[in-house]
Amino acid sequence: MGRPRDTPDPRAAHSTFVTSFDPLGLAGDAPLFAAWLRLSAGVRSGRTQFFSIPGHKQSSRLTGPLVDGDLPLYAGLDTVQLSGGLLAAAEQRAAALWGVDWCRFSVGGSTHANQAVALAVGAPGDTVIVSRTLHRSMLTGLILAGLRPVWVYPELDERHGLPLGVPVEAVAKALAAHPEAKAVLVGDPSYVGTTGDIAGLASTAHAAGVPLIVDGAWAAHFGFHPGYPPHALALGADALVLSAHKTLPAMNQAALLLARTSSARGLLDPSRLERGFDAGHTTSPSGAILASIDASRALLQHHGDRLLGDLLDLRLNAVERLREVPGLEVVTGDRTDPAKLVIRLPGTGACGLKVDARLRAAGFTIEMADRDTLVPMLTMADEAPAVDALVSEIITAVDEERGSAREVAFAPSWRTVPVTDAVPREAFFARHETVDAQDAVGRVSAELIAPYPPGVPVLAPGEVITQEIVDGLRRVAHDGGRIAYAEDPTLTTFQVVSPPSTSGR
Structure with a gap:
């Protein structure tokens, strides 16, 4: 029996939908994105009815169009059992594009990926060499994993008051002083786009028998045009964290963790990476975010x-x-x-x-x-x-807003050299108390404080609070900047580690 003459052809409606949502034809090489398009067309036509999470059921009746396109991976783009293998196929395509053998897509941003790496590279008490201009997510990863950081510092651009890359010599010196170190972790490029010598850092780390891990959250576009730097994996890094939502057209929270696990060096254990990744990964990942990573990868590859x-x-x-x-x-x-x-x-x-x-x-x-x-x-x-x-x-x-020219100054995020009293994890879990700012100087911080942006810690758990740090943070606040992650963002009080004889929380 044919369709009534005035009934829209669902195939034509689907074709129109796909054309409007995939103008560059990426779905042919993006399995998750193709599945999102098919499922979205089914939802819009009424052919697909959800009796699974998410609770909004793709209905605009309660919250309007806010949830449009928010489709799940499980019982959505794929079956609950992932029998279609769509996520694995998309991740394999990304691994191949970046020239490695292991990749996972994250819906928790580079924060989740950084913390997964921290859980994968060592055991509690192990030492790692870490750039001080790391994002706070890596520092919290050190806390979760119980790793002991040895800080290395970037060179500073006196003309612009900005950080440059971490010198190879600084990493070599730190590795020589700490032969027990399990990994080198750096952020490159920096929040302000400055880059370091990744190839040199990789060679130095490998000479010491440890992997180089690069938080390249701001560099998902590197390596795909001759006018840009190569990506860190092409320069010898063993693992690379990328935020697809920062410089690619992916949805917020979209990130990738890529790693080279099958090389002769054998510096990263894929099973540890898997466990580290799954430890902080949601069991209800957004299919829409995952599909946006897949589409962005295809976009890079073809356009x-x-x-x-x-x-x-x-x-x-x-x-x-x-x-x-x-x-x-x-x-x-x-x-x-x-x-x-x-x-x-x-x-x-x-x-x-x-x-x-x-x-x-x-x-x-x-x-x-x-x-x-x-x-x-x-x-x-x-x-x-x-x-x-x-x-x-x-x-x-x-x-x-023009006024009198002023001297170039370094923001606290770039110039702070901490005085470490305790491993971050120990201070994080220690009993603590709240004290006035004037009484906090000389005490050990129990909290992480970072002007945001850039989200680079000025003070971390286990570090001594100095007058310079207090003054620097207050200058940021006075200028209108946001003091992030502090219990008291007004900086009137600080959270400090309690002495052994003092009761605290």
Whole structure:
């Protein structure tokens, strides 16, 4: 029996849906994305009815369109038993693209991936060499795993007041002093796009018989156009953490953990990686987030060269206009992400947080602002008209906030050299008490405090609270910055480790 003449053809509706949601035809090489498209079409046509989680049942009746497209992996894109093998197929494609044999997709962002690595590289009490400009997620990973960090510090760019890469010599010295170390962990590129010598770090780590782990959260686009640096795995790193949602068109919380486990070096155990990953992984992963990782991988593989080239042109045009602003500097150079737009304001006298407020009032949001720095994120999703409008608004806002030029200063996140009294895990679980700020100086911190962004800890559990740290954090707060993760973000009080004779929580 045929369909009534006025009944829409479901095949035509499906084709229209796929065309509108997959304009570049990525689904043919993206199994999770293809499954999301099929299931979404079924939901929209009414052919698919959910009697499984999530509880919104893809219905807009209660919360409106907020949940559109929020489809699960289990009993959604695939069966509860994952009998279709879609996730494994998508992860294998990503591993092949980055030239390794192991990959997992995370819906918990680079935070989850960093913590998984920490759980995989050592046992409680083991030593690891760690860049101090690590993201707070890696530090919390050290706490979870009970690892003992030996800090290494980046070089500092005196001209711009920003961190550069961790010197190879510093890592070599730390490994020589700590032959018991199990791994080297660095963040590269930095939050502000500066890069280090990953190949040199990898060679140094391997000479000591340990793996190099790179938190490359901001570098998911590296390695897919000759104008960008190679990705860390191509330079010899053993594992790489990537945030697909930062520089690729994936959904928030989308990340990848990639590793080389079958090389002759054998420095990473795939079973430990699996257990470390699963320890913090949700058992109800978002199929939509996973599909967005899959689609972003396919986009890089098939269109990355063209789109990343267009991004270079967008950024170059923005830089040329911004350089005409008296006193304003844009960070460039061989050791920087060529897509990152990092604007320095000391020469203009303008306060970045006030410039940011003007931008928000005009309808523009940017990734980061502190007193001296603005970081508007540019990605492959940007187009010239919007970038041009942003640059015009930045120029106007800086001129309206212009003042007397000031000296270049290093933010506390980049210049702090901690005094360590206890292993982070010990201080985290120790009895603690709340004391006034003036009484906290000289005491051991029980909490992690980081100006955000960039989320780099200025104070970690087990470190001595100094007057310099208190003053630096207060300057950030005074300038309008956010003091993150502190029990008291006003910095009136601090959480400190209680002496053995003092009762505490």
